[in-house]
Amino acid sequence: MSAILSTQNLVKKYGYKIVSNNISLTINKGDIYGFVGKNGAGKTTFMRQVLGLAFPDSGEITLFGGEPLNTARKKIGSLIEFPSIYKNCTAYENMKRMAILTGSSDKSVRKILDFVGLGNTGNKKAGQFSLGMRQRLGIAMALLGNPELLILDEPINGLDPTGIMEIRDLIIRLNTEKKITFMISSHLLEELSKIATRYGFIHDGKLIEEISAVELSQKCSDRVLIVLTIRKKRRRFYQKLCRLNRYIFIINLFILTQ
Incomplete structure (x- = not known):
């Protein structure tokens, strides 16, 4: 399999605290990669480094087989922590603002909104959306520019069961129909287990283990x-x-x- 993202001995410090401690991981094309760890384990900091929102103190990041990072990052969509939306704007208006940055057409905007289930929200303002609808709008904005890799930071955090199911189904559809590779962070292994194909477990800034969903299932089975x-x-x-x-x-x- 071809690696879309790999890191070698990535280190990030804030003062004396090591937040990323020699992290080396690999995400292959087609993966739904579950990045699992408790709150404060270093998941968000790692993702921010991949996206260029934070800079590692040492180590290497390789994207799409070694493309220049500035070019390769244009192939990545992301939703970090929470969606940045204009609450007084509609879903379409929010998408159009983001489309200016990505150069996406009006046709692409409407097509993506339909795909995530927000094409019929009309003049309803984003501030009136449910949390699940806001998350789907955030993912829709991340899809502008046709990314090959989507990085989602705790996308189901705080959602009710219906919202969780909607986001889960959307991720599966994007992976199977659009062939998008995912890196999804969460502290809820039970929910990730319903969609993830591979996992990376992080604890106190250290990557403890990488394992496939099949291998994890075999390890967890009782005999x-x-x-x-x-x-x-x-x-x-x-x-x-x-x-x-x-x-x-x-x-x-x-x-x-x-």
Whole structure:
């Protein structure tokens, strides 16, 4: 696979605090890369360095196989922390302002708004949008310029279950239909597990592990190996095990129906 983003020993310090501690990671074309860590682990700082919003003290950033960073960053869309929108403007007006910077056409603006489900908001001001709608507008603005990589910082933070589902479905559609690669930070592994294909786990500025979704699923699965060599004991144990499984099934069924 071709790497869209890779870093080698990236270090960023604020005073005496090391926020990025020799981070080396790789994101391949087509990945939905879940960047997982608790609040304050260094996720946002890392993303800001990739985007050129902060500068590393040492280390290297390689984008799209080694293209010059200034050129390569034009192929990246981003939503860091929260969407910067004009609350007194409509979704279309917000998009048109951003389109001036990216050189996007009016046709592209309307097409993207339709794709993210905001094409029919009319004259409704963005300040009246729900949090989920604002997040979708932020993603729509990040899509201007046809990016190949989309970096989203906590895109589902604070959303209700419906908003989370809308953002999740939008990410999957963009990945499968538009072939966009994603880097998504979150401290909610459960939600990321529904869409991510690979993960990077960060703790106190250090990348602890990179792992595929399949490998993580295998690591997290529970297994019990029972070996019996005496037939009489085997039969009695099997009978007890069947009764135990029946009780566990009943308990689980009770929990699920509550």
